Amino acid sequence: xxxxxxxxxNYRCPMCFFRDLDIDxxxxxxxxxxxxxxxxxxxxxxxxxxxxxLIRMKYGKMMERxxxxx
Amino acid sequence: MNNTFxxxxxxxxxxxxxxxxxxxxxxxxxxxxxxxxxxESLDIFKFQQATAHKNGLKTTIQMTYASLFNEEAIxxxxxxxxxxxDEIALSLLGLPCKEFREKYNTKDxxxxxxxxxxxxxxxxxxxGKFHEIFGFYPESTGSxxxxxxxxxxxxxxxxxxxxxxxxCWEEGPKAYHTCNNSWYTLFDxxxxxxxxxxxxxxxxxxxxxxxxxxxxxxxxLSRDLLACYDGxxxxxxxxxxxxLRGMIYDSKTWEFPYFYxxxxxxxxxxxFNNGYSYNMMFVGPGWLNKMGRWEAPYELLxxxxxxxxxxxxxxxxxxxxxxxTMAEFADFYRANKEYTxxxxxxxxxxxxxxxxxxxxxADPYMRAQINMDQGGALVDLRPYAAKLKWEVGIxxxxxxxxxxxxxxxxxxxxxxFTHYAGEGTVRSAKxxxxxxxxxxxxxxxxxxxxxxxxxxxxxxxxxxxxxxDLTVKLQTIITFEEGxxxxxxxxxxxxxxxxxxxxxxxxxxxxxxxxxxxxxxMTGITLTVAGDGxxxxxxxAYKCRxxxxxxxxxxxxxxxxxxxxxxMTTDMTDAKAYIREGYAFSPMFTLGIEKKVKDKEVVTTxxxxxxxx
Ligand SMILES: [Zn+2]
Numbered sequence: 061x062x063x064x065x066x067x068x069x070n071y072r073c074p075m076c077f078f079r080d081l082d083i084d085x086x087x088x089x090x091x092x093x094x095x096x097x098x099x100x101x102x103x104x105x106x107x108x109x110x111x112x113x114l115i116r117m118k119y120g121k122m123m124e125r126x127x128x129x130x
Numbered sequence: 131m132n133n134t135f136x137x138x139x140x141x142x143x144x145x146x147x148x149x150x151x152x153x154x155x156x157x158x159x160x161x162x163x164x165x166x167x168x169x170e171s172l173d174i175f176k177f178q179q180a181t182a183h184k185n186g187l188k189t190t191i192q193m194t195y196a197s198l199f200n201e202e203a204i205x206x207x208x209x210x211x212x213x214x215x216d217e218i219a220l221s222l223l224g225l226p227c228k229e230f231r232e233k234y235n236t237k238d239x240x241x242x243x244x245x246x247x248x249x250x251x252x253x254x255x256x257x258g259k260f261h262e263i264f265g266f267y268p269e270s271t272g273s274x275x276x277x278x279x280x281x282x283x284x285x286x287x288x289x290x291x292x293x294x295x296x297x298c299w300e301e302g303p304k305a306y307h308t309c310n311n312s313w314y315t316l317f318d319x320x321x322x323x324x325x326x327x328x329x330x331x332x333x334x335x336x337x338x339x340x341x342x343x344x345x346x347x348x349x350x351l352s353r354d355l356l357a358c359y360d361g362x363x364x365x366x367x368x369x370x371x372x373x374l375r376g377m378i379y380d381s382k383t384w385e386f387p388y389f390y391x392x393x394x395x396x397x398x399x400x401x402f403n404n405g406y407s408y409n410m411m412f413v414g415p416g417w418l419n420k421m422g423r424w425e426a427p428y429e430l431l432x433x434x435x436x437x438x439x440x441x442x443x444x445x446x447x448x449x450x451x452x453x454x455t456m457a458e459f460a461d462f463y464r465a466n467k468e469y470t471x472x473x474x475x476x477x478x479x480x481x482x483x484x485x486x487x488x489x490x491x492a493d494p495y496m497r498a499q500i501n502m503d504q505g506g507a508l509v510d511l512r513p514y515a516a517k518l519k520w521e522v523g524i525x526x527x528x529x530x531x532x533x534x535x536x537x538x539x540x541x542x543x544x545x546x547f548t549h550y551a552g553e554g555t556v557r558s559a560k561x562x563x564x565x566x567x568x569x570x571x572x573x574x575x576x577x578x579x580x581x582x583x584x585x586x587x588x589x590x591x592x593x594x595x596x597x598x599d600l601t602v603k604l605q606t607i608i609t610f611e612e613g614x615x616x617x618x619x620x621x622x623x624x625x626x627x628x629x630x631x632x633x634x635x636x637x638x639x640x641x642x643x644x645x646x647x648x649x650x651x652m653t654g655i656t657l658t659v660a661g662d663g664x665x666x667x668x669x670x671a672y673k674c675r676x677x678x679x680x681x682x683x684x685x686x687x688x689x690x691x692x693x694x695x696x697x698m699t700t701d702m703t704d705a706k707a708y709i710r711e712g713y714a715f716s717p718m719f720t721l722g723i724e725k726k727v728k729d730k731e732v733v734t735t736x737x738x739x740x741x742x743x
Binding site: 068069070071072077080081082083098109112113115116118119120121122123124125126127129 | 308310378379381390394422423426478481484
């Protein structure tokens with residue numbers, strides 16, 4: 061078992077991001093997965109990216125250009 | 131200063147960007163003198179400067195200590211000062227470099243955390259080196275936080291300094307948590323827009339010339355006044371890469387309208403501040419890492435920086451923005467603001483899609499947040515009137531914690547909702563009738579802002595309170611009188627379905643004190659209720675005691691730990707004033723004034739703040 065390393069874009073744990081925690085994940089070459097040191101999340105790049113899309117559901121107006129601030 | 135949207139754009143040539151060594155250097159032994167790191171850092175600085183200039187914007191170049199040892203960085207600053215009028219200033223960020231580590235034998239890098247002795251030595255060192263190179267002392271400086279003692283020393287020794295980046299708004303326990311409890315920037319409770327700090331406490335604005343620290347403080351970034359209050363500050367600011375860190379962009383199109391909404395809502399604040407509004411953008415080089423950052427490749431980091439800057443550039447071209455260096459801004463600010471003039475912000479949610487609206491108010495006596503989604507409840511209160519001396523750094527009682535203490539903080543102390551026992555901090559009112567009781571915290575509404583001379587008024591849309599057989603239409607008006615150190619709450623009964631009914635309005639404030647989520651010892655607090663020639667006190671001992679005076683007009687608390695006196699008063703002669711001690715599971719106190727009212731009547735109370743020695 062070789063040691064893990066940071067992935068290419070320092071992916072953060074999506075499950076921890078949901079609870080307002082920024083935690084870079086590490087990459088396990090043998091299992092070909094990212095994993096979180098703090099919580100139990102593991103996933104490949106595709107899964108991380110899919111979960112990152114889910115995160116955005118908390119931003120209901122993320123893509124709206126707002127012009128009225130009253 | 132009518133219709134002036136003032137913008138400060140700041141860059142720093144940081145030779146060892148805060149994140150770069152940890153993030154890009156993973157898997158390598160620490161070496162802050164790495165050649166590749168230095169080259170990359172300067173490249174980022176050059177890119178940032180070029181992007182501002184391309185958009186017709188001038189910048190403030192905050193030289194770091196490390197960059198004063200780098201000839202190329204020095205030359206770049208001189209050239210851009212000549213060509214574009216950029217200000218050459220001096221940052222107290224970016225201390226780490228080989229020279230600093232060898233001299234001070236420490237890895238500390240946050241100026242406010244050093245001992246006072248070290249602060250003075252470092253300041254002299256950095257300012258001396260700056261003078262040696264440029265032949266003058268800087269007019270601007272800054273860090274993520276500048277404690278009052280540090281600022282006072284700098285101003286005394288280097289009087290040319292007139293502007294400083296002095297806090298990151300609401301960067302406290304929330305940011306600490308987000309960073310896996312490893313990022314020690316604990317300084318909640320300050321103003322969100324520029325202010326003149328007092329000599330006693332940086333967060334608290336000066337009330338007069340005697341208190342004036344001599345500098346104009348600007349915040350590090352302009353932050354979302356709703357999102358940052360309950361989330362990571364570093365996701366929601368006028369910092370394009372913050373927005374990427376928050377994942378607030380479309381991952382396919384790389385669009386991020388939220389950033390522009392944020393800038394525009396800040397511009398909108400001119401409506402509440404005599405035509406003046408402000409923005410600050412200060413992106414450290416670590417955020418434009420060639421390796422990418424926060425899932426975002428370099429191309430996206432770059433794009434966001436270019437587009438963010440282009441937006442400011444476009445606003446300038448349209449005559450809607452005035453770019454200033456920090457020193458120019460300090461002059462502008464002093465020419466146009468009076469000490470007691472408050473900073474006001476009626477702010478709405480522009481990100482989550484809720485209909486929530488908040489009002490923030492800051493002056494030399496307090497910082498307050500009113501939440502319209504909770505019927506106009508006061509949900510955050512910092513008693514600046516105490517001008518609390520709160521030294522920070524090694525050798526003081528607060529090595530890291532630089533927050534200004536709160537009396538009310540709804541996120542750290544529950545607010546209206548608690549888990550089945552005890553109470554949370556909030557200042558609201560309860561209306562009762564025939565054994566039924568409704569708290570205004572559950573009456574969601576909105577407000578309009580009105581300025582009447584020296585009074586700033588929040589006029590809330592009326593709410594309807596439905597009892598079993600009575601409906602009451604009530605309107606709240608909250609007034610902040612300039613220089614008065616108080617908040618006036620008026621509850622107007624506009625209509626009752628039974629004009630002969632009588633309801634009881636209980637104006638209350640549940641409070642405590644603290645800077646974090648954890649309780650402090652309430653021993654030492656004295657509660658007093660007074661009026662009608664009588665007075666009764668309770669020395670806090672967690673005994674759940676109460677006292678009241680019919681015909682009373684004042685309920686107060688003195689909190690020695692934060693040298694603060696807070697009271698609730700009324701000019702009504704037939705009210706009941708009361709005080710309530712808390713208990714161990716509810717380490718709070720309550721001040722209240724209760725009054726029976728009929729249709730068309732008004733209940734008026736004041737919340738007053740003062741220093742208690
Ligand atoms: Zn996790």
